[in-house]
Amino acid sequence: MPAILLIFYRIYQVVIMCPLLIVATILTAVATVIGSALGFGGWWGYYPEILWSRLFCWLAFVRVTVSGRENIDSKVSYMFVANHQGAYDIFTVYGYLGHNFRWMMKQSLQKIPFVGWACRWAKQIFVDNSSPAATRRTMERAERLLSGGMSLVVFPEGARTWTGEMRPFKRGAYRLAVEFNLPVVPLTIDGAFRVLPRFKKLPVPGHIHLTIHKPIHPSTDGHDLSRLMEESRSSIASVL
Template sequence: MKVLYYIYQICIALPILLVLTILTALITIVGCTLGSPHFWGYYPGKIWSRLVCFFLLIRVKVIGQENIKGKISYVFVANHQGAFDIFLVYGYLGRNFKWMMKKGIRKILFVGKACEEAGHIFVDRSGPRKVLETIRKTRAILTGGTSVVVFPEGARSFTGHMGYFKKGAFQLADDLQMPVVPLTIDGSFDILSRTDKWIHRHNMTLTIHQPIPPKGKGTDNIKKTLEESYVIIGNSLPHQYRGMVENPDQD
């Protein structure tokens, strides 16, 4: 069965998904230029992500959808198991949001331009002034229920375990006094790890936890929210992926 799936993904699924990726990027660019980035910066990507899972025969389960309500803006923080985290969150979170991503993604053909037009947030860590500029831009974007999704590890796992969390997302939530929603991603590592060259068929689960409201403002609030989020996310992972494993790629 594995061999048949490899043949299917090479001969059928991946060529279709390559065309869909280019079309989605072009639709996003044109739609955001002529229309509303709030709509065109989210829905084409959502449909694209669901189609990726459909054509690759990946089943998805979402737990805790009821935990996010109304037109509230959240800072979503998730563990970063692998490349398929993007499709899981984009396709199935069910909330209009912007990604907070590395500025290097801007260089990817079609995709980088689409992300820029969609209003996704490119993080520049070259200095304190750039970080403050990112926070100002984010504040302007996060209105009317639009949220932001961040991978606090900053890099994909090599083992399926979590590395340490950086404080940037929690500092942003503290600065804007927004609730943080932990997300547990499970199954993405088993589909395509950082060291794999083949996509493996495996189910994915997205667990949306209860929001963590601000408990104050400042260093203590940032630290407590970070630690609480880490524990919540980790406790929902399968036992073989629980516990921190140092990731040499985190910078």
């Protein structure tokens, strides 16, 4: 983006975009908490967040295109695994995946005002690896969610990349998929690193492409953990 346009874009972000998103975040959080408290968390923990996420993209002039929606069924529970390029990965998946799910997310995100509050009420899974007992409790919460038929989205890299290249994958999500014999759906997010990498504070306009790959179904003997990790990582990398 030319320097003069970037200056006007930053002014727009400070004066218009950021205030609107702050208001939208507060309203979405309040709606999620109230709806979840009334016993409708399955709906209020997902659908308001779609509009919230799309606002983050629309107001930042970030275009998102999706391919592969025909590969998933809204009535099936999946373990979605995605690469983690930047903060806009969250808005891309939340806003455009088109399948109700809950996140497995970093424990530190609970501290974000309003967002952490809403996530707790919506029963997102905060990953606590501070001790073996805490890790076990995290897995138990995820197991209860999956046993109820909900899908999960996980970034198996564990954190955003610094370079744009994928980091090594962790096993946690795959162990759950093996235990519950769930189809694993790889998601490729391409372009979010250019929009907002982890070492920047504000986004720039851009185009993000979300690819929903075909599910990796368990065999008659169940999943093989190593093969599952390798195959899903290969699928994600294939369109980067």
